[in-house]
Amino acid sequence: MSSAELAKSIGRELPFLRRYARALTGSQTAGDNYAAAALEAILADRSVMDGLDPRVGLFRAFHALWESSGQPISEADGGERGQRAQAHLSKLTPNSREALLLNSIESLRFDQIGEIMGIDAAEAEELVRIAMDEMSQSVRGKVMIIEDETIIAMDLKGIVQAMGHEVTGIARTHSAAVQLASEQRPDLILADIQLADGSSGIDAVNELLGSLGELPVIFITAFPERLLTGDRPEPAFLISKPYSEDQVSSALSQAMFFASTEGLGAS
Structure with a gap:
């Protein structure tokens, strides 16, 4: 894929990566910062997209940064409210919420989620099931x-x-x-x-x-x-x-x- 073709394909998928990032962080600012960092990583090393569907490659680059970054919400971005949310989220099974969002909001298949997260499709499906169980116990309002x-x-x-x-x-x-x-x-x-x-x-x-x-x-x-x-x-x-x-x-x-x-x- 040429640079122009890659840029065009990433451009089509970028709004949906930003949607996912925002839902994951609960913040426009934090989500967009992560999405921008993913684009920078791809520009620095196009090989991260090799052999992958553009959408999967884009989300995979994002997930690699997300995994290495630690906390999804900074104190400056989330404040006291963000810290409370982070404490709640820390009780959830690791990667389950990410898998659920990729599947339910972004409509990605379990095999695609597996490619993004570096796991097999069966494990991705299990993470979605776990997330749905854990989320069903969330706060009522x-x-x-x-x-x-x-x-x-x-x-x-x-x-x-x-x-x-x-x-x-x-x-x-x-x-x-x-x-x-x-x-x-x-x-x-x-x-x-x-x-x-x-x-x-x-x-x-x-x-x-x-x-x-x-x-x-x-x-x-x-x-x-x-x-x-x-x-x-x-x-x-x-x-x-x-x-x-x-x-x-x-x-x-x-x-x-x-x-x-x-x-x-x-x-």
């Missing part, structure tokens, strides 16, 4: 859903409740979201990007964070790459449409560990 499509909203509600969380309500518009939040403060917000009245879910969430303080937020969109450009503050947790139950469950579990959604720029 109150979840607010902002979604204008009734069928999707009810599906999300069912997934959230099956995990043991309480749903405070479903809002279809910006104004309805503000009203709902004023009635009961959620612990986490699950929001679509485009709402029924033509307003932005990002705008609604920004207003809610302004009045409620920082909360973990998961955004759902059919075009995740449009929100992963690095041009402005962006969400740490992002699910693609169409989504699977495992993707929602995994993202919810990750987000409950981190109250890390930063100010979001409207588009």
Whole structure:
């Protein structure tokens, strides 16, 4: 593969590496720093990509750095809240959360995860199973859903409740979201990007964070790459449409560990 072809293929996959890195660290800043370091490693030694699918090679370069770096959250980036999350995460089986995210959020096969992590496919599958078991025991909370499509909203509600969380309500518009939040403060917000009245879910969430303080937020969109450009503050947790139950469950579990959604720029 020529340098131009390699650059083009990596460019296509970079938004998804950044999504994975953010979910892993719970932070836009930390996640993007790790993704940038992975790119630098590839530029320094292109052989890390030899014989691999570009996506697998990119994630493999990232994982090598991740493994060697030690702690995923620095005190400066995560603060007291980040330290609490790190203490919780340290109790999980090593590499299980990474395998779960690669499988559920990034839709990679077990053999691909094995290539990325330097293990066999069976071990990768076992790590995902362990992570799902451990994540099912995570903290419970109150979840607010902002979604204008009734069928999707009810599906999300069912997934959230099956995990043991309480749903405070479903809002279809910006104004309805503000009203709902004023009635009961959620612990986490699950929001679509485009709402029924033509307003932005990002705008609604920004207003809610302004009045409620920082909360973990998961955004759902059919075009995740449009929100992963690095041009402005962006969400740490992002699910693609169409989504699977495992993707929602995994993202919810990750987000409950981190109250890390930063100010979001409207588009």
